Amino acid sequence: MQAFWDQILDFSQTITTEVGAKLLAAFGGAHAEEKSDGSLVTEFDKWSDERLRTAIHDAFPDHGVLSEETTHVFPDTDWCWIIDPIDGTTNFTQGIPLWAVSLGLLYRGTPVFGYIYLPTLNQRFHGYWPGTSGLDLPIGAFLNDKPIQVRPDDPGKNQFFSLCARSTDVLKQSFPCKVRMLGVATYNLLIVAAGYAIGAVEATPKVWDIAGIWPIVHAAGATWISLDDKPPFPLTVGENYEKRPFPTLLLNRADLVEQFRPLVQVVVGDRSSKR
CATH class of the missing domain: 3.30.540.10 (Fructose-1,6-Bisphosphatase, subunit A, domain 1)
Structure with missing residues (x-):
């Protein structure tokens, strides 16, 4: 093998x-x-x-x-x-x-x-x-x-958190980290796996945005949260994935989900108006 x-x-x-x-x-x-x-x-x-x-x-x-x-x-x-x-x-x-x-x-x-x-x-x-x-x-x-592996750091004003173009409504509230926006869904999430950021959110990634990074971020120790509560995988034979989004929150630690999910959950409700 x-x-x-x-x-x-x-x-x-x-x-x-x-x-x-x-x-x-x-x-x-x-x-x-x-x-x-x-x-x-x-x-x-x-x-x-x-x-x-x-x-x-x-x-x-x-x-x-x-x-x-x-x-x-x-x-x-x-x-x-x-x-x-x-x-x-x-x-x-x-x-x-x-x-x-x-x-x-x-x-x-x-x-x-x-x-x-x-x-x-x-x-x-x-x-x-x-x-x-x-x-x-x-x-x-x-x-x-x-x-590579995730960094164990706590959130802070000198810690990075990455957004996508469709998740900017997150900033309508106080946010505990410095925000970055890169314009590349794969890299947006991979920087958590590499230890550059403690978290990232993608509002409307498609399956080709996440399939390649899924094994990498999990092996690096990241925590993946499906914001629509629908696990991305396994895929279904015969299903057309052209238009299906997979709203995702990625964090360096599982214990931070309770803090960050309420801050980014807005991207699910607002995503249809921002395509």
């Missing part, structure tokens, strides 16, 4: 390096179109999507694929990759050097491996987390191959 996971990691590093190199060459100069949900897409999102799907099919022909740009229905396969070809397309088109390529590998509907590459930062996150899968895999979370 270790050989399989070595293959998965090597494949993820190789294909994201290839895709990242082309995206870096186009960074800041891509023309974007607006999709029906108001988000942006470029020709490079589409190219990256196609390249990733083709590479997965060639390397793992029995694995399914679910993608932001093309296939949104979860397939009837034991193994499925969920890909986000460019997370942070708006940053990518506007020349802001913070965007990512995201891969998540699911076993029977639950992510067990994730790989996130931020080419402009030369940061590569990956992690393994079996959850309830029963798989024998090397549990751990890593940034550039070095182990």
Whole structure:
């Protein structure tokens, strides 16, 4: 089984390096179109999507694929990759050097491996987390191959908490941390796993925003709260995930949920008016 996971990691590093190199060459100069949900897409999102799907099919022909740009229905396969070809397309088109390529590998509907590459930062996150899968895999979370974990700190005015663009109503009340907004859903949550922030919230992430980071943040010791009380995983075979949001609160410690959930729960009630 270790050989399989070595293959998965090597494949993820190789294909994201290839895709990242082309995206870096186009960074800041891509023309974007607006999709029906108001988000942006470029020709490079589409190219990256196609390249990733083709590479997965060639390397793992029995694995399914679910993608932001093309296939949104979860397939009837034991193994499925969920890909986000460019997370942070708006940053990518506007020349802001913070965007990512995201891969998540699911076993029977639950992510067990994730790989996130931020080419402009030369940061590569990956992690393994079996959850309830029963798989024998090397549990751990890593940034550039070095182990990472959440920081144990208490909230404070010099501690970071990350918001998304649809969660700014949180600031209509007193908030116990410094706020940051990054424009990249994966990185927004990964900074908790890396120990840079003690918490983060995403109001409307889609499955391709969270599948890759799910194993990483859990292996790093973070606490994941589904703000709509609907567990994200396992996914359901045959269901279309194009429009389903997964409002999420991520914290460095479970004992802080009681303090922070009431402060961020507003993002669930207000999310429909902010799309």
